[in-house]
Amino acid sequence: MISLARRVVVGLSFLALVACSDAKMVTEDTPLVNLGDFTLGHNVVVATDMQKAPFSRNATEEEVETALKAAMQARFGRYDGDKLYHIGIKVDAYGLAAPGIPVVFTPKSVLVLTVNIWDDAQGKKLTDKPKLLTVFESLSGETLIGSGLTRTKQEQLDILTRNAALKVERWLLENGEWFGIDPVAPETTDADEAKAALAVLAPDAVPETPNATKSN
Template sequence: MISFARHALSGLSLLALVACGSDAAKVTAETPLVDLGDFRLGHNVVIAKDAQKAPFSREATEEEIETALTATIQERLGRYEGDKLYHIGIKVDAYGLAAPGLPVLFTPKSILVLAVNIWDDSQNRKLTEKPKVIVVFESLTGETVIGSGLTRSREEQLDILTRNAALKVERWLQENGRWFGVEPIAPEGSEADDARAALEVLAPDAVPPAANDN
């Protein structure tokens, strides 16, 4: 059974950025901060070893994924200057970078599936009882509605996915504001629908056999 399926079936909490809306913009000096109380980023560890590759995907190395995601997490969460250190560890369970040349019917999507943990440095304690599973897609635009493999390079896809992932991790922290001494915000998204969407993308028969050869 695929790695993501094991997480889903074990009942891990899941939050997805479905393929709609807009992709996260690059973080700049003008990007607003959210209320994360006493949060300050300590260790920022990303591991992509043995990440499952979706059947439609272009290739990406472990190092490429780890480097890109570490950078976007640092850019977004390294801006906070709270009074306490929190360490974030991310395991990349699966990835997909939509390849060109697939039938329009299958609308291939780029995807990241992450398992996220957080530690409170001052208490020397892990705050997550189980990893938080976050599923991230590219958003659909007029150019990518038939698959971003036709309009974006794999480097562009990975950049967008990791920026979206960093934004979703930031929102997840907001949803757990009590960790940082602030009021949490309400979670968004349907866990069951998101799990099904991710499994559909990652399933071995997500694209026809002929398409896998492109």
């Protein structure tokens, strides 16, 4: 059985170079990227039946939905293009690193999302299949020992959801043809995202510690 700790290392190996630092709070000074004719229409976030990762703090569906919807609105509500686009997000899984976990495990907070987008003028969904995105806290001196020891649950949620909104923005840029602009090169592949998500969603994800003993 592959442990969750090892699975998370695998996931982070694909994504750590992409998420070099946590997204900062969006302010009026936060620069806009070129999203062509994009304007945010419906901002839908659903966390029904989301899976909780092992060794995670508890979070309610409402808490996750509220935090992610606010982060999406803060980042995308600033755009004023000529066309409306609706974004729908399903939260498949979450993990909010809990305090008191052995240092060798050092769980990182994570969100696993599936995202769709609709073109309002055309009345159709632009995504052939939902886009899977796996979002971590960045690695830093503060989180190397597990952010459960250094951040509150709300701080973890705020950082994760800001990171998620930024990653959605990057995904939109990678599909710039939707908005009449040239697309940018993807930073990760669908396979990378799926492997990282496996760290959270695998049914056999049970962490190991050096002092763990096997029961007979």
